[in-house]
Amino acid sequence: MLPRLRARAVSPAREAVIGPGEDPAVVLAAEGAPQHSHRRRVEPEPVAGHDSQWWNRDGIAMAVLAPAKHTVRMGNVITDGEIVVSGLTKHYKQVKAVDGLSFTIKPGRVTGFLGPNGAGKTTTLRMILNLVSPNAGTATIGGSRYADLAEPLRAVGAVLEASSAHKGRTGRNHLRVICAAAGLPASRADEAMELVGLTPAAKRKFKGYSLGMRQRLGIAAAMLGDPRVLILDEPANGLDPEGIRWMRDLLQKLAGEGRTILVSSHLLSEMELLADDVVIIAAGRLVAQGPVAEVMGNAGNVGTVRVRTPHPDTLLGALDGVGSSRGDDGALVLTGVTAEQVGDAALRAGVAIHELVTERPDLERVFLDLTAGKEAIR
Amino acid sequence: MRLVRSEFLKIRTTNVWWLFALGAVGLLVVAFAANALNMHFVLQPPTEAGQTMDPEQAAVLKALADPVALTSYMVTSGQYFGLMFVMLLGIITVTNEFHHQTATTTFLATPHRTSVIVAKAVAGGIFGIVLWLVTTALTVPATAIFLESEGITPVLGDSEVIRAVLLNGLAYALWALIGIGIGVLIRSQIGATITAMVVYTVGTAAVSIIVNLLVTALDWDWLANVQWAMPSLASNLMTSGANLPGQPAYWVGALVLVGWAVVTGLVGTLLTRSRDIS
Secondary structure, rough: OOOOOOOOOOOOOOOOOOOOOOHHHHHHOOOOOOOOOOOOOOEEEEEOOOOOOOOOOOOOHHHHHHHOOOOOOOOOOOOOOEEEEEEEEEEOOEEEEEEEEEEEOOOOOOEEEEOOOHHHHHHHHHHHHHOOOEEEEEEOOOEEOOHOOOHHHHHEEEEEEOOOOOOOOOOOOHHHHHHHHHHHOHHHHHHHHHHHOOHOOOOOHHHHHHHHHHHHHHHHHOOOOOOOOOEOOOOOOOOOOHHHHHHHHHOOOOOOOHOEEEEOOOOOOHHHHHHHHHEEEEEEEEEEEHHHHHHHOOOOOEEEEEEEEOOOOOOOHHOOEEEEOOOOOOEEEOOOHHHHHHHHHHHHHHHOEEEEEEEOHHHHHHHHHHHHOOOOOO | HHHHHHHHHHHHHOOOOHHHHHHHHHHHHHHHHHHHHHHHHHHHHOOOHHHHOOOOHHHHHHOOOOHHHHHHHHHHHOOHHHHHHHHHHHHHHHHHHOOOOOOOHHHOOOOOOHHHHHHHHHHHHHHHHHHHHHHHHHHHHHHHHHHHHHOOOOOOHHHHHHHHHHHHHHHHHHHHHHHHHHHOOOOHHHHHHHHHHHHHHHHHHHHHHHHHHHHHHHHHHEEEHHHHHHHHHHHHHHHHOOOOOOOHHHHHHHHHHHHHHHHHHHHHHHHHHOOOOO
């Protein structure tokens, strides 16, 4: 007897079980080789009969994705949705699009997959999904190759390009075609339309959809099988700020339910808000992997304090052992000190302060540092 | 089975199928009228034409005037364009996937690509057979009326006529497979449809003309048989009912057609299996 579709991790894994930085697997993976033996994983618990338990935390999803009544027959059941990429290589004529790439994506977290244009992100995702055949290496999802999954859409949902539907077919029929192929009831099409807020446009033809609506339809298609793993390629493309926020909330909720979320993007500020972990590649090779905070810390960027004052020397005199430099506009940039300490010191020294800001390194800075020198066009 | 359902839903949820069916039925009416006119003159040759006819041609006409041949000929009217539309539908079921970038979605739902091609072949074949049923349902009564009016008793119950009608159905189904093979080979929708239509119409005529010219010029009679390797002519041969003088037997046409369908289907499947989808 195989577990039902609903049977999966109940615990909100993100902070409670594997907090950033304390999960040994993430730390070790960041150093290179995936280490399975030390991994602390979120064990899925069969919760037959508790269909709506984990949905109740999710206002949108609860209403619509609530109990799928079908039981699942899977040859290869995904018990945990870990994605393991190992030595993946793809040549296109003379170009090595992906070159010996290895990384691990953990369940219960949103992982950002970053890299400059042409770094091999899309090729990698397509190799994970058996759409492009690698020259070397393997990619597995929950221990199985994609092609070996008996019910792939119930295990993995993917959003690959915005415009992937027949122009003359309605959005709803597009989803129904997929339902038929995956052996899902046609009613799932309507439920998924509801989930992404496309119900009013369900009977409109795809050619009348805006870019944002197309992206939502793609997400609906990915959610049809209520998959444990979601893979999205540049999902923010074409979404307006509200749509981006909607998607961020949705993906974080889905990750909170223990799902594996892998999102490629070039929108770094968006990734900083969304992702728990990042995998950064450039020129087809791995550059960095790990929790966002750790990757940023490893890159040697620590926070600085920016302060503007008419008497910088007096202020520096009041602060001991602080690294300082002059900013472009004459402001002081201090390291190894907090804004509170600077403020207190200024009060003691009787120095007026015109500006006092803590500056954190952002992902963009780190990304540019890490990928610098890797030629984008090969 | 669910893949066939999915493929059938793909056909049914766009406009192409009824446009093609309409086109096939419309051209069926034209083809039937033309055939009727043709046969009218076969049955009542104008006296002056009768004198100039060489004996070989007269033998063909005599064989055509046989009720069995006549009935088969009329009942399978519209085959030429019907098969073309089935082929085009087969092409479109494949090229749509690339044109609208739905191949990704399709192969995500079914990583086993051979099953997808088989499902497309079955769905296309079903479309072909439905079209065959519709055209046959129209031609049977029309043939009866036409032949009665010419003073000939139609032999719709004759085993050779029934064989011709059934083989016509097979042709309708197999042409979907040929179309799918072409669609895999030429992924561009416009490229595939135009190439296929030109080869089907102009190509068929050209091969006929070239072969006949060569036969006349070189006096190699065996060369005349080369033209039956063309799938469209083979389909026609297969459904001609009675054997006409100077033509191979009907089963040669059936073998040629099955051969084409198997080869295009296999090549299409192998290409689809190894191709990167991006």
